[in-house]
Amino acid sequence: MSLLASLIQASTRFQQAMDQRPAAQASNNAETQTRPTEKAPEPAGSPGDDRFTPSGQSIDSLTSLKTRSLALGEYKQTVAQDLSFVRETLRHKLAEYNLHPATTVNVSKGENGKTQIDGSMPDEVKNKLAQDLNNNKGFQEAFSRLSVTEPTLSFMDNALKLNQAYGVSNSLLDSMVSENQQFNGLQDLVTRYDNLKRSASEQPIQAANSQRYAFNLNARA
Secondary structure, three states, rough: OHHHHHHHHHHHHHHHHHHHHHHHHHHHHHHHHHHOOOOOOOOOOOOHHHHHOOOOOHHHHHHHHHHOOOOHHHHHHHHHHHHHHHHHHHHHHHOOOOOOOOOOEEEEEOOOOOOEEEEOOHHHHHHHHHHHOOOOOOHHHHHHHHHHHHHHHHHHHHHHHHHHEEEEEEHHHHHHHOOHHHHOOEEEEHHHHHHHHHHHOOOOOHHHOOOOOOOEEEEOO
16 A cells, blocks of 8 residues: 555544544533432431431420410409408508507418417407407408418419429419310419319328418518
8 A cells, every 4th residue: 555545544534533522522411411410418417317306395385375374463463452451451450459560460260260360469469359350341351362362373373483494394283274264264273273172182282282371461481
């Protein structure tokens, strides 16, 4: 074969190789476009990892909606009216019997239902003061209401404070509160609380609550 023929043959092969190169590149690009994009792995603790998903439970969820909806402020205002009346009546009596305003007075109901007085005063004054209070209808009504409303309110207030501070729920409070807020008036709660105490009177915790109510004026802790 002549030198010229060899050069022509080599040139032809080179041209064929150059013509085939764009076709190969186009084929590779098509495969790249049709190939699905791989999803990057999620870092540990991402929302897709259930092991690190917070439960969403808070302290407030330990208290049911019905107990958190109690009108505790209104209950306190109602009880405060009777407290003020009883307190002012006793202070008036101390002044009437020329006793020091800071004299300790303890008022309670005896087994016969009569008002009893105890405190740092002569027995004669105690008897006269007790007689006056027993004849005071307004005082008797206010004191009778306090004997049931104040312990109930104190229990509810403490139970809610413990729940807010430590997340400690109280099954007794939950059971005495109605789902319907219309039936959660103070007197409704007082009645349920009293019934629950009676049904559980043998338990040590409830036995402490069953003690006779007493009102203390000017008492020192």
